[in-house]
Amino acid sequence: MTNPLKGSAAAMPQDDSPAIRQQFATEIAVERTRLLYQGSQVPTFFMLLSALACACLLWHPQESLVLAGWLVWVVLLAVLRLIQMAAFNAALPSRQANPQWQRMFLIGAGASGLTLAFAAIFLVPPDKFLQQALVYGLIAAAILSASMAYAVSRAAFLVFSLPCLLPAIAYLLLSDNGRQQGWGALGLILLLSLWVVAWQVNRLVQRSLLQRFQNQALIEGLQHARESAEGLNQELAREVEQRRRAERDLRKAHGELEIRVAQRTLELDDTSHALGKSEARLDLALQASELGLWDWNLQTDEVHHSHLESIFGISQDEVKGVLSHLKPRLHPDDLGVLRRALVEHLKGRTDDYCVEYRVRHADGRWLWVEDRGRAVERDEQGQVLRMLGTRRDITGRKQRDEQQRLAATVFEAASEGIVILDADYLLLSVNNAFSAVTGYRKDEVLGRSVATLISSRDVRRQYQLIRLELEHSDSWRGEVIDTRKNGELYPQWLQLNVVRDTRGKVSHIVGFFSDLSSRRQTEERLRYLSHYDELTGLANRTLFRERLHEACERARQEGSPLALLHIDLDRFKLLNDSLGHEVADQLLRQMSRRLTQAASEAHTIARLSGDEFAILLDDYGSLSGLARTASRLLAKLRTPMDVGGHELVVSASIGISLLPDNAREISALISQAGMAMQHAKHLGGNTFQFYTDNLQACTLERLQLENQLRKAIVEGQLEVFYQPKLCLADDSLNAAEALVRWRHPELGLVAPGEFIPLAEETGLIAPIGEFVLRQACLQAREWQLQGLADLRVSVNLSVHQLRQGNLVTLVHQVLDETGLPSHLLELELTESQLLDNVENVITTFQQLRDMGVKLAIDDFGTGYSSLSYLKRFPVDYVKIDQTFIRDLSVGGEDAAITRAIIAMAHSLDLKVVAEGVETQAQMDFLKAQRCDEIQGFLLSPPVPAEQFAQLLREHAAMC
Secondary structure, eight states: OOOOOHHHHHHHHTTTOOOHHHHHHHHHHHHHHHHHHTTTTTHHHHHHHHHHHHHHHHOOGGGGHHHEEEEEEEHHHHHHHHHHHHHHHOOHHHTTHHHHHHHHHHHHHHHHHHHHHHHIIIISSSOOOOHHHHHHHHHHHHOOOHHHHHTTHHHHHHHHHHHHHHHHHHHTSSSOOOOHHHHHHHHHHHHHHHHHHHHHHHHHHHHHHHHHHHEEEHHHHHHHHHHHHHHHHHHHHHHHHHHOOOOOHHHHHHHHHHHHHHHHHHHHHHHHHHHHHHHHHHHHHHHHEEEEEEEETTTTTTTESHHHHHHHSSGGGGGGBIIIIIIIGGGGHHHHHHHHHHHHHHTTTSSSSEEEEEOOTTOOEEEEEEEEEEEEOOOOOOOOEEEEEEEEEHHHHHHHHHHHHHHHHEEEEOOOOOEETTTTOBEEEOOOOHHHHHOOOOHHHOOOOOOGGGOOOHHHHHHHHHHHHHHHHHHHEEEEEETTTTSSSEEEEEEEEEEEEESOOOOEEEEEEEEOOHHHHHHHHHHHTBOTTTOOOOOHHHHHHHHHHHHHHHHHTTOEEEEEEEEOOOOOOOHHHOOOOOHHHHHHHHHHHHHHHHHTOEEEEEEOOSEEEEEEEESSOOHHHHHHHHHHHHHHHHHHHEEEEEEEOOOOEEEEEEEEOOOOHHHHHHHHHHHHHHHHHHHHHHHHEEEEEHHHHHHHHHHHHHHHHHHHHHOEEEEEEEEEEEEETTEEEEEEEEEEEETTTTTTOHHHHHHHHHHHHHHHHTHHHHHHHHHHHHHHHHHHHHHHHOOOEEOOHHEEEEESSHHHHHHHHHHHOOOOOOGGGGEEETTGGGGGGGHHHHHHHEEEEEEHHHEEEEEEEESOHHHHHHHSOSSSSSOOOHHSSSSOOOTOHHHHHHHHHHHHHHHTTOEEEEEESSHHHHHHHHHTTTTTTTTTTTTOOOOHHHHHHHHHHHHHHHH
């Protein structure tokens, strides 16, 4: 049995009566105050000694006043605290229990702490580590000594340590000096350590004092325990009996509890079984719906998924967090949408979180996913801690939506009209093309029967036949005549297809139709253009040949004559290049109207090509009548006309061939008319020519000559002759004109008049001109190197060379290759050629003149240029045509014209060259009129280069 005294004594300190607790607290507080006063003597002396040591270490003449004041304060504070301790020790125990002593001690402790803090902040030098270490060490020692003594009372410790350490620590930590920040960190560690130690010391003191007072109370209660031991034993016996009864009641209650536990276990088993079935049904439902559940912990970023492999192609083990594992799989373009939806829900602005985005499957393809969720747990501040939701793959739905969108786009954008009907032929849907073709708006036709839109009886009859055809073959296509909303009939190509459901019944009828009006118009237009010229409205070459064939057959059968007139406009290409295609087209239209008016009796008038026309005349009567018709055509065409603001006079050349007099085949008839027309052109144009056998021979001769000229250019049969020019001022040979000659291997020298026009006509004049230019420059440079003379060589230009556009480049290249100075080259262009694209000629001449090349106008006076043009051309020489030089009799017109040309040229600062001088009288007249240079047979005819060099030597010897 337990000792009743021990039980009583042990229970006494645990008495919960307020009087006992108050008594213990008062006694412990008095004892703490006594311990504080007893233990504070040594820390006070230690602080005083530390202050003296710090003063010795920190003593400096400049800071002696502050240090001395602090030291005096420390000594005064120590003396006051010692006096206070002596007074407390001398007081009676009853007076020592007065709370005033404790308050006075706390004031002293706080003052001591502030004193040490002042030293640490204001007295320690910031840049002397040794002094810092010694001073902080002494201060720390004083703080440790005081803290151990003051740890008896929490209040005393806090009153001392907080003012002492916190200001100094804050000051050091906030300093810009790294070393002082280190001392601050060390001070912070010291403060924390002191708090831990002080807490332990205070706890031990508390236990010690409490144990002491408990022991005292226990001793005082032993006596009382002895007195009440008997009564306690009796009470113990009663308690034992009560315990036994309680044990019996407990056994009985335990049995009843076991029975209830067994019943509850059975109920839980039933509940667990039902829950398992519910979970199985839920899992089946999720599998059927293809939904994946997810549970996301926003604090840890942990997430749990179901069906993760079927959606992402990865297992649950590979995904531990949303941000760390799932976010990298999201499509970059969808991150913003997902983030906005999630932030809106987390902020409580939406009831549910729902968003669609793309994720990358494990196999690399992109899938569309629909995410739905809701926040299920929030903290006290409303921050979401947990979210639950579902996720499913909607890629198939997205693809179907895209296909439907594309189908709708195609439906509306189709150029053909599309209608969708139900089984009763009621309109369910139409596209925009339907409205554009028929004129009906969608709201006007939807829900109406197709029969109500048909106004024509024939179309209704055809509509019934179409329905019968659809019932048998499920499709129909063909052309119908339908009616627009405005009543206009139009051709329509229609295609109908029946759509049946899975049971084979008609569900819809889809129709496609297009308006054939444009096609019909195009076909008519094509038929017209295939036989008629679009510009003039005349028959084209195809219709002309058909009608020519018919006319020839008819002429053979009836024995009647047939005439073909081939008409070509003179100088049309020049007009086309100068005035432009638009003006040329207007000219052709007016010419076609004049032909129609002047040859109203013609069987056919056709335009064969650009400026070539043909007229068929059957049963023309006689050749004289045919000639009168041709003359009437030429007169009509030559009549002046106004085209695009230009007054033009355009003539024509007509070639006439007859059937059967000249030919019996169509091809021969056409060819012969062409030859006659070319012969009329060679004669100067504005005339007509009948085809003859001699004409064909001439034509063949010209073709042969053209081929031989081409061969001559390639094989080097061309030569350059030179005709001298005499300067009348000093009688010197200072220039020569380069003239091309053709030395034919069989015919000898061919006259220039025979091949130069042919070369102009065929375009061969361009390579011939380049050859003469290069050869003349090369020869002039050779004479210069031989020391014969600095001879200015003159070369004639062709209009073809100007039109090519590379004349300046060519001249520059030839001068560079030959080394001839540019001022020794002179280029001549006839007066009539200057009008061919005046602006281009002026630009080209200006570029040549800037290079230093001399420029001359040849055959001046034979053209029809005005003085205003002459003033604009940057030329140096004017050559008077030889037609004015042949008859220079005194008082004659040629003499007057020559004098006028010389005077006019000199007034424009131009030099004058007279060509074709053959007599001494002509030269004397020109010299008297101050003509600058002459050339002609009087000096020498054009001669080869070797012979010309000999002339230069002879003339130099004579001078």
